[in-house]
Amino acid sequence: MNVLLVNGSPHAKGCTYTALEEVAKTLNTEGIETEIFQIGTKPLAGCIACKTCAQTGRCSFSDRVNDFLDLAKDADGFIFGSPVHYAAASGAITSFMDRVFYADLLSGRQSFYLKPAAAVVSARRAGTTATFDQLNKYFTISEMPIIASRYWNMVHGATPEDVKKDLEGLQTMRVLARNMAWFLKCKEAGRKAGIQLPVKEENIFTNFIRE
Numbered sequence: 001m002n003v004l005l006v007n008g009s010p011h012a013k014g015c016t017y018t019a020l021e022e023v024a025k026t027l028n029t030e031g032i033e034t035e036i037f038q039i040g041t042k043p044l045a046g047c048i049a050c051k052t053c054a055q056t057g058r059c060s061f062s063d064r065v066n067d068f069l070d071l072a073k074d075a076d077g078f079i080f081g082s083p084v085h086y087a088a089a090s091g092a093i094t095s096f097m098d099r100v101f102y103a104d105l106l107s108g109r110q111s112f113y114l115k116p117a118a119a120v121v122s123a124r125r126a127g128t129t130a131t132f133d134q135l136n137k138y139f140t141i142s143e144m145p146i147i148a149s150r151y152w153n154m155v156h157g158a159t160p161e162d163v164k165k166d167l168e169g170l171q172t173m174r175v176l177a178r179n180m181a182w183f184l185k186c187k188e189a190g191r192k193a194g195i196q197l198p199v200k201e202e203n204i205f206t207n208f209i210r211e
């Protein structure tokens with residue numbers, strides 16, 4: 001089993017990474033493989049709603065979004081991390097997740113269906129819960145069970161050294177990791193015991209028009 005952790009910060013080894021690393025290390029001790037995926041520092045455009053992905057299963061922009069889509073279908077669980085930028089997720093991770101989740105939806109790839117997910121956020125001071133709420137919305141529209149910890153998944157700091165001193169924040173990351181490992185093992189045990197996936201309905205899109 002493996003979990004893909006996305007670092008939505010421009011800092012490859014910054015505060016968000018330090019939190020993700022704590023999650024990854026704990027998942028590893030639970031026998032779960034991990035990969036930390038960097039969205040990097042190259043520009044990531046927002047979704048232009050061209051809907052090319054519906055035909056090709058890939059985004060029309062050739063960038064980290066397509067690299068991630070290729071990995072996502074084989075991942076069993078996901079952690080998306082973001083620094084707080086102006087009390088919201090970073091612009092880059094927002095563009096990235098808009099295109100990842102839209103391409104997955106329109107193409108019918110189903111890379112996220114019933115796979116556990118969690119958001120992790122890092123701030124110097126404020127805007128953490130708004131960012132956490134923002135990221136969780138991608139999961140709940142995609143039928144992804146959200147894994148919880150014993151606090152909202154945040155760390156505080158302007159540098160990785162600060163984050164290492166946020167002992168409660170780091171413990172929140174370890175609890176999150178163990179809860180995700182437990183969920184993944186239960187899901188696998190259920191599959192082996194023959195528990196069927198839920199019955200699927202045809203999608204209904206009413207756009208609030210009733211006739």
Ligand SMILES: Cc1cc2nc3c(=O)[nH]c(=O)nc-3n(C[C@H](O)[C@H](O)[C@H](O)COP(=O)(O)O)c2cc1C
Nearest residue numbers: 009014015016083084085086087123124125126158
């Ligand atoms: C453009 C920008 C906006 C930021 N806005 C906030 C903010 O609203 N609240 C806050 O507490 N920190 C804010 N910060 C600080 C970062 O969120 C914080 O230092 C974070 O831990 C950095 O994580 P990173 O090292 O993974 O990039 C901002 C930083 C930048 C670059």
